[in-house]
Every structure is written in C-alpha cells, then in structure tokens.
Amino acid sequence: MASGRHQGPDDDAGPVRPTSRDVARSAGVSQATVSLVLRDKWHGRVSTGTAEVVRTAARELGYRPNLAARSLRLGRTRTALLVVPALTNEFFARVHTGAARVAAEHDFGMVLYPSPEIAAPAPDPFGSARAALDGVIASSMAVEALATLRADGLPLVMLDSDPGGSEATVNLDIADGMRRVVEHLVGLGHRRLAHVTAAVDSWTFHARARALADALADTPAALVRTERAELTVTGGLEATTRVLSAAPDATALVCDDDMLAAGACKAVRRLGLRVPDDVSVTGFDDLSLATAVEPELTTVRLPAEEIGANGMRALLAVLEERAPDTGVLPVSLVARGSTAPPGPAWRHGGAR
C-alpha cells in the first residue's frame, strides 16, 4: 500500500481532480480508450457510440488531463521561454503580446524571462525553468547567457538579431526604417544630422547606427555628431544636451528610440529652442509615447506584435520539423509634428 500522498487527515477541502482512470471507470471502459478518444485518435479503433460515452463522462466529471503526466510521458512540455530585456519597455510588452497570442492559439504555454539578471550572467540564469522547456525565443541580448540554454539542445529563435547558430531568426527591416528617416529629413532640407544612440549593447542598436551611416552615404547630408544615451527619457535629454553643445549647428536629431526622442525634445526646449521649428527630432519604434508628447513624434513604426507572433510561429515550426518562415518584416515611417524643414536661420546659412 503506502500511498504516496503527502496529506495527513484529508486537510484540504479541494476536490481531487479526476484522472483519465476515473473517466474510464465512469464510462465503463479502460483508461487507454479514454486516452484515445479524448485526443481524437480513435477513428477505426473505438466505436462511435463508445467514444460518445467517454466524452460525456469526461465532461460530467470535469476531467482535464494532467499536464505534468503528459509531459513526462511525451518528453515535451509545450512550453516556450521568451527572453526579453524588460517588459516595462512597451516594445517588448508588445512583442510578448504577439507571441502569447500565437502560443495560446496552439495550446502552448509561455514562460517569460525579463533579463536584468542576464546582463550579469548568473551561474544558471534561468533557474530550474530550463528543465521544462521545449524551445526559446530571445531578443538580442547577452549571448553567453543563451549558451547555457543551447547546451541543453533547446531550439532557439532569435528576434531582430543573429548571433549565429540559432534555428531561425525573425528580423525587422531596420535598415529600411533608417533609410526612410534619412529620406524624410533630407527631403525636408536638413543637411546636418546628429544621432542619439542607445548605450545598450544590442544588435538592433548597432544595426540602427550602421543603417544611418549607410543611408546618409547617398545623400548631401552628413552626420555631425553621435552621442550615446541611457535608454530612458532622461538619458535622451542628457545626451541631446551634449549633442547640441558640441554641434549647435545640427538641425535634426535622429534618435534610436522614442523615449530618447522624447528626452531630446525636452532638451531642445530647455535650451530655449523649439521643436520642430529650430530642431527636428525623430524617434524609433512608434511607442504610445510618440503620440503622448507634443509635438507628436515622427518615428518608425515597428510591427512589434508581429515579430513576437512570427517568432513563436517559427519556433513551433522548428519543433514540428517544418521549415520556419524567417522573412524580414517591413517597417514604415510615420511622419508627425516633430519634424519640419530647417528653421529660417538656417535657410540663410547663418549661425544660430
């Protein structure tokens, strides 16, 4: 005997969950039959009548399969890990939303690791969760932390970055976005741009810097200054203050992110100048913040939910040994009030 149950004198009022065996007993069949019927694998092996009896019994008992037992049996957990820097960044919250939606559609679970602790890689950054995963979706981040996951043989899908060795990557057309920003500003007449870049060691920000340089190469405009900023509004404010003191002749500020752009606008005004009349400002990501500030930000809209959704789809494909769809997602420019032609002072070539 010696039941494995740990409870003393029936201390919990909670109703004991029915098992497939309970359903079997109630339906007058064997447990195996219940398993077959409830997973729709019974065609030609169980009569229609019996199947119906089983389904009814399951419904009446409120049966739900025990996922732990199923996972143990199958060796798969139907759970994916999503690794993103921080959900308080709206972009990643939206990535999560997209991934979660697709996961739910496929009856997949999702565990989330916001990664402050990953920046300082612990011996085992992902704790015990590692053992219960089928795959990983990660945005650009500390690669060595991912190595411990890879060592477990977990399939990995990278979002908007490519450290090499991942099963699939889902990318945003960052280069195109930056090109559109440059075209927009140059088209308005700007010739001296400054770049406020995020001081985050992340693939996407490197890509933005490279794309900005590349895009400018074909134009009459030039990059007169670059400053690194902490990825917050305040960081943008401080970096922009440095930019405008080092390069007061810049007429447009290209910011790597909307938060930085919001900070840039504040800095500009603090110096007694106006946006966009004296200095134009562009953002990136099209966060809700972009339309909360005034003037509203000209920015690049990134399909955040879609990259999350596509990442999850790609992971599911890999797990089912299908070819993942690793297309590059298009982005678009959203022109709003923070950009305008350079101010009159500049039209006459004068100094401010």
Next chain:
Amino acid sequence: MASGRHQGPDDDAGPVRPTSRDVARSAGVSQATVSLVLRDKWHGRVSTGTAEVVRTAARELGYRPNLAARSLRLGRTRTALLVVPALTNEFFARVHTGAARVAAEHDFGMVLYPSPEIAAPAPDPFGSARAALDGVIASSMAVEALATLRADGLPLVMLDSDPGGSEATVNLDIADGMRRVVEHLVGLGHRRLAHVTAAVDSWTFHARARALADALADTPAALVRTERAELTVTGGLEATTRVLSAAPDATALVCDDDMLAAGACKAVRRLGLRVPDDVSVTGFDDLSLATAVEPELTTVRLPAEEIGANGMRALLAVLEERAPDTGVLPVSLVARGSTAPPGPAWRHGGAR
C-alpha cells in the same frame, strides 16, 4: 523492450538529458540516494562522503531534475498564473516584474495571461494551462472568468481589488492617494475640479472615483464634472474636450491615470489654454510617461513592483499554509509641473 520513445532512427542530435538514475549509476549509489542528496534531505541518512560523490557526479553529467516528473510525483507544479489586463500598460508590466522577481527567488515559475480574451469570457479562458498551476494572482478583472479557476480549487490572491472569496488580497491605498491629490489641489487654491475617469469596469477605478468624492467632502472644493474615457492618451484627450466644453469653469482636472492626464494636457492646449497656468492636471500611477511629457505630471506614485512582489509572496504563503501578509501598500504624491494655483482670470472671479 518496447521503448516508449517515439523517435524513429535516432533523428535528433540532441544529447539525451541525464536522469537521476544516470547520476546514481555514475556515482555508484541508488537513485533514491541521489534524490535525497540533491534535495538536501540527506542529513543523518547519507554520509558526507557519499553525498559529495553524488553531487560531483550530478555536476559532471549536467544533471537537472525533470520538472514534469517532479510535478507528477508531488502533485504540485511550482507555477503560478498572473492575470493582468495587458502588459503594454506599464503599470502591469511593473507588477509583473515584481511578481517575477519574487517567483524566481523561490524557484517558482510564472505564467502570464494578459486578458483581452477574458473580457469576453471564452468557455475555457485559460486553456490547458489551468491544469498545471498551483495558484493564481489576479488584478481586478472579470470575476466570472476567475470563477472557472476557483472551481478547480486553486488558491487566489487578488491585487488591489476584492471580489470576496479570495485567499488573500494585496491592496494599494488608493483612498489616501486621491486624498493627497485633493489636498494638493485645494491647497493651491482650486475650488472647481473635474474628474476624468477610465471607462474600465475595474475595482481600482471605482475606488478612485469613490475616494475622490470622499476626499472632496471635507473641503471647500467641489466636483463640477465627470467624464469617462477610454484608457489611452487619445481617450483622455477626447474626454477632456467634453469636460471643458461642459464645465469651462473647472480649474483642475483629476485624471485616473497618467495616460489620461497626458491626453488631458493635449486637450487643454488644443483649446488654446495652458497647463498649468489655466488648467491644472493630475495623473495617477507615476508611469514613465509622467516625466516624458511637458509639463511633467503631478501624479500619485503607486508601488507597482511591490504589489506584484507582495502578491506573489502572499500566494507562496498561502501555498505553504502560512498566514499571508495582506497589508495595504502606501502611496505618495509626486508634485510636478502640471499643477499650479488657478490662473489670474479665476483669482478675480471672472469667466474665461
């Protein structure tokens, strides 16, 4: 014979995970001993030397316990469900951060359900995840969706709301926050306030409305208008436009959320007025948005991470049959540029 493995000709290069039995073989002991040693339950039952041998073997093989098997054995999953409206709302992203941190500290997993689908309750809102949970933490939301969880006997901790019947609640001192807002505004000289409330059927917003009314009762000021707004910047803008056309004599707008407040500021300016010179505006939550807009928002700072953390702590307490700590978390007023004494036009009692 007849292995349960589903693989044909060894189709996966993935290294097979070592089990506790592999560790046992390698260490020259039984599987039971491995289990005892690795969970630190061996004192007085296994010699120090053997324990060390086991630990070494486990480390060398890279052993990690199979969580599915453990869950099956124990009947517990060490996984909690967090139900929040949407992570794109920074407040809930922060709640999540706090809860996730505490969960990680206790080797607990966390699954997340952003709940658009909960608003329209599906037959089984939580999908198959239900079966693999030890408990639930939920913010104020559609109560009938939670009922299906409760039917499974899952412990429930409510955040900043109390539908009754939950094992614990962790609350914010909303009333105190609103009282401070009123004191602040009345202290500045405001007498006619308007309320921009969120059109979301949520405990916290009802609480804010009630608290505003209560706080005003003791003062010479009055509520001249209330408008409901969709919980977005645009929603705040529209509602505020309605407020100011219906009650042009309001000198201060109390908004239920920083996003609404940001929209309110835009609406005020669109009417050719200034914040705070002509109209003061207050927010709620102290999102990062509050310092991104200009003027920066006077708002109520809510300890978002802490309520998440305390919620998780309370759930863990309930699961361990300890008494949960269900204190009310204090909030604070952050006075910034969006509030000031009423403009000169009002000081002389004139109409604008």
Next chain:
DNA sequence: CACCGGGGGTTTTACGTATAACGGTCTGTG
C-alpha cells in the same frame, strides 16, 4: 471446417521522481 482479417477494445509498460518501508553492518553494552 479451418483459417484469416479486422473491428473494438484491454493489458501492460515506461516516462523520472519522491518517499515509505525495509535491511544490512558496525559499535557499545548488559
């Protein structure tokens, strides 16, 4: 009439872990 095939199930086993129950081998003691 012996035999086959197949429809409609059942029996059995394995997944990896935790733990109750059991069992040897010493050492010291009455």
Next chain:
DNA sequence: CACAGACCGTTATACGTAAAACCCCCGGTG
C-alpha cells in the same frame, strides 16, 4: 555473547498519461 540502536544506505512503489502489444469475437472465404 546476544542484542539494541545508530548509521548508511537500498528496494519498491505510485503519481497520470500515451501507446505498443495483445486479445477476443464474429463474419466471410477457400
């Protein structure tokens, strides 16, 4: 010297599911 405990383990079992292997009965066929 027999025997009680410590001490240090081992053996056996159960958790709930999936699925391979088996089994029985019945109608048709050579």
